[in-house]
Amino acid sequence: MECVLKLASEKAVVIFSKSTCCMCHAIKRLFYEQGVSPEIYELDEQPNALEEIENALKRLGCTPLVPAVFVGGKFVGSAKDLLTQHLDGSLNKRLKDAGALWL
Template sequence: MQGLQYRWGAAETKCWVVLQLRNLAKRFESSAKVVEQLVAENAVLIFSVTSCCMCDVIKRLLCSLGVNSVVCELNEVEEGLSGDICWALASMVGCGGGGEKMLVVAVALPIVFVGRKFLGGLDRHMVVHISRELVPRLKETGALCL
C-alpha cells in the first residue's frame, strides 16, 4: 500500500515488519477500507499491541517458523484511527454490533490473518500449530517457503 511506512520489529532477528500507519484517514474513505487493503496485500498480517504478551507469543511463534509477518501495532497508530480500526476489525471477525458503532469495542488481540482469511487469535493459532495444520496453511499462502 502506497504511503505506508515500515520498520523492523525484533531487531535481533528481523522477523516481522511493523506498519507505521500515518495519515491514512486522508487517503481512504474509512478504516474498514484500510483494514481490507492491508489484509489483501499481506500473506500474514497481525493486529497487535506492543504491551500484550499474547501478541508477542504469536509474533515469536511465526518468526520461529520462518514467517516474515506484517504487524500493525494498534497502540502506535495515530490518535483517533486506532478505535476506528478496532471497530473495522470487530466487524470483519464477527464481534461487532449491528450497523451502529458501539461506545466500546472489545477486540481480543492478537487478530491474525493468514492468506487473506481471519485465522483467529493466539488460542486458535496454537490449536492449528499443535495439530500440524499451521505450516501447510502458511505454505499454501506463500508465507512460508520450505
C-alpha cells in the same frame, strides 16, 4: 472494515497487535521461529486509525481484539486459534498455501 481487509491482503501474514500484549508477543514469536516475516500493525502505535481498526476487528469477530492474525488475506483467528492450528499442523499448511512458508 475495508481498511483492515486491504491491509490484511497486502502480505501473506498480517498481525494486528498491541506492543504491550504478551499474547501478541508470543504469536509474533511463533511466526518468527518458523521463518515467517509477518506484517505487524501495532494498534497502540497508530492512534489516528485505532478506533476504525478496532471496530472493524470487532465486526470480523475478533475476540479478544488482539492478536488478530490474517493468512492469505483471510482471518484465521486470535492467539488460542493460532496455537491450536500450530499444534494440529494446519497452520503450516495455511502458511505454505499463502506463500509465507516454503518448507
